[in-house]
Amino acid sequence: MTTVAVKPATMAQALTRAMRDAMAADPSVHVMGEDVGTLGGVFRVTDGLAEEFGEDRCTDTPLAEAGILGTAVGMAMYGLRPVVEMQFDAFAYPAFEQLVSHVAKMRNRTRGRMPLPITIRVPYGGGIGGVEHHSDSSEVYYMATPGLHVVTPATVADAYGLLRASIASDDPVVFLEPKRLYWSKADWNPEEPQSVEPIGRAVVRRSGRSATLITYGPSVPVCLEAAEAAREEGWDLEVVDLRSLVPFDDETVAASVRRTGRAVVVHESGGFGGPGGEIAARVTERCFHHLEAPVLRVAGFDIPYPPPMLERHHLPGVDRILDAVGRLQWEAES
């Protein structure tokens, strides 16, 4: 076996490689969406796929998200494995009826006879200076729809491993790509992607003893940075990267919180009705007697995503996370 040099790669490159390898391994894998062909995607994540596999395998579609996902349903019915791109988070909304009424339900409607192995790639989240409709965190809509898997990578290795796993899954997967991590780099060996954990497993990215930061996607690096900064305050923070919102890894999360006794959930999407509420409730149900303080949430504000010149005030940053960590020194209110 030839040894492949470990080289720095971006998350976008790992995603491209994942699709390329999946297409090479399985002729039923088809990539489709607006601009994915000749242009290689507006983020260049599908760069080179049309050239290598032809326009039938990497297809520029008409500009119509319901049509893209709806035709993917029919293609999956006929034995293909479509990987569709929804160019930006908020552009996926026209496809919601197809997603909710058909993609998520077809296996169930047909008593398991018609599974739909579709991967729906959604670049999501803010922090790249995008204008209105280009920075939504829409994960809670997908999480609330039974029948969908919802995953989101935070590392280069996970971008590859999770996308390969999503394409190989016999169920529909909403694959949320944190756009602001597209250009994040890591040393990566593309020949050994097997080392990543499967869908449904959370990973402890940093071990610690004083409190757990529960997070995913674009907030993972922010939490790791906060954990480093917290050392000065005497806090030894554990960081759990969920990787998969559905299924949810209660075990890894609860084990961590039982060790630390304190938890903060961190995400970009709004707090009210957001993923953090669900996560905090699950942690509380499982770890109540281990908790030294309420499970806190650090989330985006409950506002429509702000214009780019204001987004830094909206996105949870290191200071806001450290402030919450400080509040974990809980004392009962008089």
Place this chain on the structure above:
Amino acid sequence: MTVMEQRGAYRPSPPPAWQPRTDPAPLLPDAEPYRVLGTEAAAKADPDLLRRLYAELVRGRRYNAQATALTKQGRLAVYPSSTGQEACEVAAALALEERDWLFPSYRDTLAAVARGVDPVEALTLLRGDWHTGYDPYEHRVAPLSTPLATQLPHAVGLAHAARIKGDDVVALAMVGDGGTSEGDFHEALNFAAVWQAPVVFLVQNNGFAISVPLAKQTAAPSLAHKAVGYGMPGRLVDGNDAAAVHEVLGEAVRRAREGGGPTLIEAVTYRIDAHTNADDATRYRGDAEVEAWRDHDPIALLDRELTARGLLDEAGREAARDAAEAMAADLRERMNQDAVLDPADLFAHVYAEPTPQLREQHAQLRAELDAEHDTHGGAHR
């Protein structure tokens, strides 16, 4: 200097040349719905086909009546009857080959049955024991779609996939007049035309979307005219003329199979019954209108033609009626048996492998059922 004078000084270069992509003339539908029965064209129709259509229409009407009766007995939650529209249902289904696919809407139970789906399994959705009672792959019939027009892009995708794989499979997608206002209708037709997918779209224009008449649904000259804007041919056919529907569908299916791309067909018909058994049609239409359509009944039209050509006599009518009665008796008997349900099904078909969360919930339900069983000492169905 005025603004106009300034503009006058400006000499623009001519714009780049413009060419229409497609000559719209051959795409336009006929001015009148195409008819066969009662015209000279009927002489060319295959007698065996006409007799088969007749038997299927009679059976279909009986099916509609029986299913409606089952709603009154509480055996069906609801039934959207296609009485008056049987010619569209049956002739369209018979225009397909076995390897082709049908994408029905919620009203198209008869088309599914005409393709071989078990009459009881076709009603599972409406009985309420599961959403889709039949295996879609067995007769290549997609699940009956309750959301409007959302099954049309599925038909396009399936046809496109089949062509990519080198199979000469055609998809027939059925939709009502109301469904043509939905966004998915537009996206499906556009994708189909751009991809030249082997799809046939059949709009059964029965006059009403529940209570809203066609005039409030569209300002287009006809629904078939909508095809032109997508770059595919539009055909207008008398939806109560089974021979005409079969011929027009057959041509479109052949064209699609041979690589000619999609067709949009509008079949002009009428829903004799209300939207469903739960609807009161007298609130939005008069008896005179319904009676006028009864005179143009699909079974009567075919009966007249067959009789005139000596292809149908009283014995033939009786044979068709008897076959329909036998089907209805079987349907009645099997529908009157209580469905046997497995509560574990609730969790079995959400994902290929249940998530840990669903496993927990399944265990919870099992505990509840066991407690119920212990309390009442009976089987939990």
